[in-house]
Amino acid sequence: MSTEIPVPVTVDPDNGRWSVEGIPMILVPRHMITNNLAAAEERLGHKGSANLIRDAGYRSAQQWCAQQRGFHGLSPDRVVAHYLEQLGHRGWGRFRVEEHTGERIRVALHHSALADRASGNGNGTCYMFAAWLEGAFDFAAAETGRPRRFAFTETSCRSTGAAHCTFHGKPIEQQN
Numbered sequence: 001m002s003t004e005i006p007v008p009v010t011v012d013p014d015n016g017r018w019s020v021e022g023i024p025m026i027l028v029p030r031h032m033i034t035n036n037l038a039a040a041e042e043r044l045g046h047k048g049s050a051n052l053i054r055d056a057g058y059r060s061a062q063q064w065c066a067q068q069r070g071f072h073g074l075s076p077d078r079v080v081a082h083y084l085e086q087l088g089h090r091g092w093g094r095f096r097v098e099e100h101t102g103e104r105i106r107v108a109l110h111h112s113a114l115a116d117r118a119s120g121n122g123n124g125t126c127y128m129f130a131a132w133l134e135g136a137f138d139f140a141a142a143e144t145g146r147p148r149r150f151a152f153t154e155t156s157c158r159s160t161g162a163a164h165c166t167f168h169g170k171p172i173e174q175q176n
């Protein structure tokens with residue numbers, strides 16, 4: 001049984017380019033993403049790979065949230081929920097915010113698209129999402145006029161035997 005794609009894909013008839021809700025899209029096979037991550041880990045190690053993609057992932061999440069906030073007229077609080085819901089609709093996995101106290105955020109991720117491979121080094125494989133969560137939660141905090149920066153870590157991963165993946169976030173202590 002299959003279901004229809006839960007995102008409204010628009011294809012430009014002239015140039016064949018895809019977009020979804022005004023954002024240009026490329027459909028790529030999952031193995032292209034995981035092969036890239038594995039190659040970065042081989043070259044740089046787990047931590048080096050995570051550091052390499054962190055800034056780009058963070059910036060991309062912020063760009064996405066800003067565009068979607070304007071496109072849909074979303075409230076700051078709704079932006080993160082919409083972002084996580086859309087990641088689920090696009091096959092990355094099903095994210096759920098289980099706890100959000102302001103001082104502590106816990107996000108569960110079921111069916112992560114990045115957890116079907118083993119890293120081979122005992123570490124989780126979904127660290128790319130940590131940067132995405134940081135970008136999204138920081139964006140929402142800034143939009144509510146209470147700017148904070150959060151640091152997220154994947155604390156358990158399905159790729160290393162957990163039932164599902166879990167991310168913990170906490171505020172970064174600000175200087176001054």
Ligand SMILES: [Zn+2]
Nearest residue numbers: 126157158165
């Ligand atoms: Zn994981």
